[in-house]
Amino acid sequence: MIQLSDSGLHIVLYQPEIPGNTGNIGRLCVGSGSTLHIIKPCRFLLTDKEIKRAGLDYWPKLKLQMHDSLEELYTQHPESRRFYCTTKCSKNYTDMEYRVGDMFVFGPESSGLPQTILNEHPQSCITIPMHPDIRSFNLSNSVAIILYEAIRQIKLA
Numbered sequence: 093m094i095q096l097s098d099s100g101l102h103i104v105l106y107q108p109e110i111p112g113n114t115g116n117i118g119r120l121c122v123g124s125g126s127t128l129h130i131i132k133p134c135r136f137l138l139t140d141k142e143i144k145r146a147g148l149d150y151w152p153k154l155k156l157q158m159h160d161s162l163e164e165l166y167t168q169h170p171e172s173r174r175f176y177c178t179t180k181c182s183k184n185y186t187d188m189e190y191r192v193g194d195m196f197v198f199g200p201e202s203s204g205l206p207q208t209i210l211n212e213h214p215q216s217c218i219t220i221p222m223h224p225d226i227r228s229f230n231l232s233n234s235v236a237i238i239l240y241e242a243i244r245q246i247k248l249a
Contacts, residue, residue, distance in 0.1 A: 127157060174194075184219065197209075
């Protein structure tokens with residue numbers, strides 16, 4: 093089995109809505125050595141049984157940080173570059189060069205990141221190409237796709 097050390101990457105969930113997705117993403121963060129940041133409000137309790145079911149017994153090993161706002165997160169991690177993951181742009185996530193310390197910001201499942209946030213950072217918006225028959229991929233799948241592309245690039249650099 094190939095083992096992965098601390099990736100030094102950050103996954104940011106802005107106001108997540110579905111506990112099962114957050115549990116899956118938490119497990120992914122543990123498995124990849126990444127930190128999970130949740131921007132409040134969170135639309136469920138972190139003790140929700142669906143989080144525990146999706147995260148299994150890995151949740152206690154998760155590097156989790158809760159924040160009241162994106163601004164608070166940015167203040168605590170000023171050195172991190174931020175990438176805003178959205179279906180509302182045309183810059184392919186594979187066209188970027190990632191490095192240790194990068195943050196990937198994902199919006200709520202039902203609406204994605206607010207347009208105001210995307211408008212403030214157009215050069216940092218990235219997307220996953222997909223067939224026009226769907227609106228978007230599942231949030232935890234999107235996190236996995238982008239996170240492991242960043243890990244692939246960093247480990248091969």
